[in-house]
Amino acid sequence: xxxxxRKFLSYYKPYLNVFLLVLACxxxxxxxxxxFPLLVRYVTHEILENDLSAAFHDILWxxxxxxxxxxxxxxxxxxxxxxxxxxxxxxxxxxxSELFSHMQKLSLSFYDKxxxxxxxxxxxxxxxxxxxxxHHAPEDYVKYSIRxxxxxxxxxxxxxxxTIAVFCFLPVLGVLSLYFNKKLNRALTRNKERIGxxxxxxxxxxxxxRVVQSFANEELEIGKxxxxxxxxLESRKGTYKAEAYFFNTAxxxxxxxxxxxxxxxxxxxxxxxxxxxxxxxxxxxIGFMVEPMQKLTHMxxxxxxxxxxxxxxxxxxxxxxxxxxxxxxxxxxSIDGQIEFKDVCFHYNDRTNTVIDHLSLTxxxxxxxxxVGFSGAGKTTLASLIPRFYEVTEGEVLLDGENIxxxxxxxxxxxxxxxxxxxxxxSGSVMDNIRYGNPEASDxxxxxxxxxxNAHSFITDLPDGYHAEIGQRGVRLSGGQKQRLSIARVxxxxxxxxxxxxxxxxxxxxxxxxxxxxxxxxxxGRTTIVIAHRLSTIRNAGxxxxxxKGKITEQGSHEELLRQEGSYSRLYSKQFEGQVN
Ligand code: ADP
Ligand code: MG
Numbered sequence: 175x176x177x178x179x180r181k182f183l184s185y186y187k188p189y190l191n192v193f194l195l196v197l198a199c200x201x202x203x204x205x206x207x208x209x210f211p212l213l214v215r216y217v218t219h220e221i222l223e224n225d226l227s228a229a230f231h232d233i234l235w236x237x238x239x240x241x242x243x244x245x246x247x248x249x250x251x252x253x254x255x256x257x258x259x260x261x262x263x264x265x266x267x268x269x270x271s272e273l274f275s276h277m278q279k280l281s282l283s284f285y286d287k288x289x290x291x292x293x294x295x296x297x298x299x300x301x302x303x304x305x306x307x308x309h310h311a312p313e314d315y316v317k318y319s320i321r322x323x324x325x326x327x328x329x330x331x332x333x334x335x336x337t338i339a340v341f342c343f344l345p346v347l348g349v350l351s352l353y354f355n356k357k358l359n360r361a362l363t364r365n366k367e368r369i370g371x372x373x374x375x376x377x378x379x380x381x382x383x384r385v386v387q388s389f390a391n392e393e394l395e396i397g398k399x400x401x402x403x404x405x406x407l408e409s410r411k412g413t414y415k416a417e418a419y420f421f422n423t424a425x426x427x428x429x430x431x432x433x434x435x436x437x438x439x440x441x442x443x444x445x446x447x448x449x450x451x452x453x454x455x456x457x458x459x460i461g462f463m464v465e466p467m468q469k470l471t472h473m474x475x476x477x478x479x480x481x482x483x484x485x486x487x488x489x490x491x492x493x494x495x496x497x498x499x500x501x502x503x504x505x506x507x508s509i510d511g512q513i514e515f516k517d518v519c520f521h522y523n524d525r526t527n528t529v530i531d532h533l534s535l536t537x538x539x540x541x542x543x544x545x546v547g548f549s550g551a552g553k554t555t556l557a558s559l560i561p562r563f564y565e566v567t568e569g570e571v572l573l574d575g576e577n578i579x580x581x582x583x584x585x586x587x588x589x590x591x592x593x594x595x596x597x598x599x600x601s602g603s604v605m606d607n608i609r610y611g612n613p614e615a616s617d618x619x620x621x622x623x624x625x626x627x628n629a630h631s632f633i634t635d636l637p638d639g640y641h642a643e644i645g646q647r648g649v650r651l652s653g654g655q656k657q658r659l660s661i662a663r664v665x666x667x668x669x670x671x672x673x674x675x676x677x678x679x680x681x682x683x684x685x686x687x688x689x690x691x692x693x694x695x696x697x698x699g700r701t702t703i704v705i706a707h708r709l710s711t712i713r714n715a716g717x718x719x720x721x722x723k724g725k726i727t728e729q730g731s732h733e734e735l736l737r738q739e740g741s742y743s744r745l746y747s748k749q750f751e752g753q754v755n
Pocket of ligand 1: 529548549
């Protein structure tokens, strides 16, 4: 495994001072904890060897020392717990911000391949496990190794044969621990997969609850859910079994060690080669020796999960945005709006089939061009090459004579407004959603844009008007209302180039009317590419382009194309015939 250790450690950097202090503190309290059995030994000695009245003063004195040690130890522990966790949480938060910022810049081609749910797990769960590793592991390693080594040395000093006897048990306990660790790990992985399946099932069934109920398929969904739920239950049983096996076997082992110490110790006391005080001390230190062996399972799990979390984090961080600015990106003083496709080919990365095939097309500033063609012809794809959502595979796309690859991406995209069939509204107020088109716009400008988009009157009819909340717990808007909000956004953005991709396709005739009116105002004075299958939208176009399998098969005005009796007239008779306007 090639693990980027430097990168891993670099996240400690901002917190290095506090982190070192935490480690120092962990060292200190581990040393303190080693002193306790020694003090007990001292007190026992006093009782055994002196008469009570002489020992009394000493015992009181040791008692006081122990109280001070307890206070110091707990104060230290408090600092390690609190600051350690805080550092972990801060590092996690840093990683999460970094990951999210990176994800914002990744190209659409990345999101074509990912499920949002999985990405969410990465941002939350994976990083949580990683932060556990970041702060717990070093503390734990310091603590256990000091306590283990310290108690080993002290025991050797007290009684060599008995120490060696105890020591012989440890490798067995270690091996046992690793064996069960493997089992437990496998069980836990299965557990996670199963709970993932349960969640996926919930998301699917609840997300599609309208469909479920309209098909009256509730029982079917309950059945599917119960199957997943049952599988999850089975996997949990497996985990608990492995856990119970491990904990009880380990416990039995520790008790074996205790018995060994008691029996052999007592024999040594009988032949006077050891005293009672040492035996008690021995018993007190056993815990220190077996502790790291018992924790081996936990620590190796923590380690594996943290490392996996980090690798998954890096996997995304190392994914380069496919579409980025060139070293010295250009901006133009203004955009006239001439768009030129020069012998453009394009295919999506996962597919070999060509979606755009050696296509050349020039759209003049201010022109209103319609693109028509059957579903899957490549219309949306062609339009999405203009804002550089995807990179052309061959050829080039020019804006005002400049290759868009050389333009500043921000500048390019600010110059293009896109209105699509599905509108995405963010949670927040109506006002916030329109202002998304230009975050600097004043309230008056937002309201003006809403007027232009034919949205003002329905907005003022909402319970809270412009402050009505949209989203899961907010108002529900109709398709036409949502579309008008998205048009208001574009009014605010005020781009010289417009792409309308089936913007009215999902609407009924009535809402189509108002939306179309808004669009007609919007397109004035802008270079417009409209993808449509409504005759009303196409008729106004100065030029209609017929796209088929990524190639332009025909172009011209509505009447010209009908007269040619080619693919347009076939498309026309299939799609538009019978549409009233
Ligand atoms: P249209 O808008 O004309 O209906 P599209 O441009 O959406 O057509 O699609 C053209 C072809 O590209 C189709 O075969 C479609 O399956 C494919 N396609 C569209 N989007 C993607 C994508 N994100 N990843 C892979 N293939 C895609
Ligand atoms: Mg499309």
